[in-house]
Amino acid sequence: MISLPSRAGKPDSTLVKAADVARGIVLEVAEAAEVGDHLGAHAEGERVVTHQFACARPGYPGWYWSVTLTRAKRGKDITVNEVVLLPGDEAIVAPAWVPYKERLQPGDLSPGDLLPVEDEDVRLVPTYLVGDDPLDPPMDADDRAQVRRVAEDLGLGRVRTLSREGIDMAAERWYAGSGGPDSPLAKSAPDTCATCGFLVRLSGSLAETFGVCANGNANDDGKVVSLDHGCGAHSEVKLARKQQPLPMPEHAFDTLTDDEYELI
Numbered sequence: 001m002i003s004l005p006s007r008a009g010k011p012d013s014t015l016v017k018a019a020d021v022a023r024g025i026v027l028e029v030a031e032a033a034e035v036g037d038h039l040g041a042h043a044e045g046e047r048v049v050t051h052q053f054a055c056a057r058p059g060y061p062g063w064y065w066s067v068t069l070t071r072a073k074r075g076k077d078i079t080v081n082e083v084v085l086l087p088g089d090e091a092i093v094a095p096a097w098v099p100y101k102e103r104l105q106p107g108d109l110s111p112g113d114l115l116p117v118e119d120e121d122v123r124l125v126p127t128y129l130v131g132d133d134p135l136d137p138p139m140d141a142d143d144r145a146q147v148r149r150v151a152e153d154l155g156l157g158r159v160r161t162l163s164r165e166g167i168d169m170a171a172e173r174w175y176a177g178s179g180g181p182d183s184p185l186a187k188s189a190p191d192t193c194a195t196c197g198f199l200v201r202l203s204g205s206l207a208e209t210f211g212v213c214a215n216g217n218a219n220d221d222g223k224v225v226s227l228d229h230g231c232g233a234h235s236e237v238k239l240a241r242k243q244q245p246l247p248m249p250e251h252a253f254d255t256l257t258d259d260e261y262e263l264i
C-alpha cells in the first residue's frame, strides 16, 4: 500500500479529470505492463495537479509513477511539468547519505591519506586556552597575557590542543570502548588496571580515569585503558594450585646404541 503525499488546496477539476492524459505521458517513458492502477491526484498549487500510478516495473515494489500537469488561467491546453518514478513508504531505497567525516572509523585512514581538521572543530582550542583552563579563576589583563605567553611557550610547537569538549568526547569514547570496564575482557578480569604494575599513568584530567597498558603480553598493550578496566595479564595475578601446570616427569635417557640394538 502506497501512502501518497497530501497537499492543501482544492485541485483543479480540469486537471484532475485528465488522468488519461497523465497515463499517456507515463506510457511515453515506460512499457504498458509497467504502469498499474491510477492511485489518485492531488493539488500541488493553483492549477497544478499531480497524478500517481502504481509501478509494476520488476525490481520496483512500492514505487509509483508521478505526473504533474498544469494549465494557464482560463486555458484548456494541458502542459506536462514532469513525469518521475518515486519511492513510496514501502519502497526499497538507498540509506540516507551520511557525510564522509561522520562515516569515518578508526582504522579507515591509509598511509598517505590526509584528513584536515576544520578551523572551528570543537575538539580543539588555541594552545593558550589549553585543557584545565589556566585562566580560571579570573585574572586581570596582565596576568592573562602572561599566562598566554607561557602557555604558547609550553605549547611545544602546537598551535591547538584538546578543548574541554575534545577531552570529554575522547573520555566517553574510550570508556565505552574495548579498554573500558564493560568489555568482556574486563568483566572476567581478576583485578583492575588501577592496581596493575603495567599501567602507565597519564597526566592532566584524563589521568583520573585512564592510563596506558604497557604489558606486551596483554591484548591492550599500548592502548588507553580505564582504571576500572582489567585483564587476566594483571601484574599480580596468581594461579590457584589446581590451575598450575603439572610438574614434568624426570627425563629418561635412552643409552641404547645401534650395536647393542643388534644384540637384542
Ligand code: SF4
Residues within 6 Å of the ligand: 191, 192, 193, 196, 197, 198, 199, 212, 213, 214, 215, 218, 220, 221, 225, 229, 230, 231, 232, 233, 234, 235
Ligand atoms: S595488563 Fe591488563 S590489568 Fe594490567 S594494565 Fe594492562 S590491561 Fe590493565
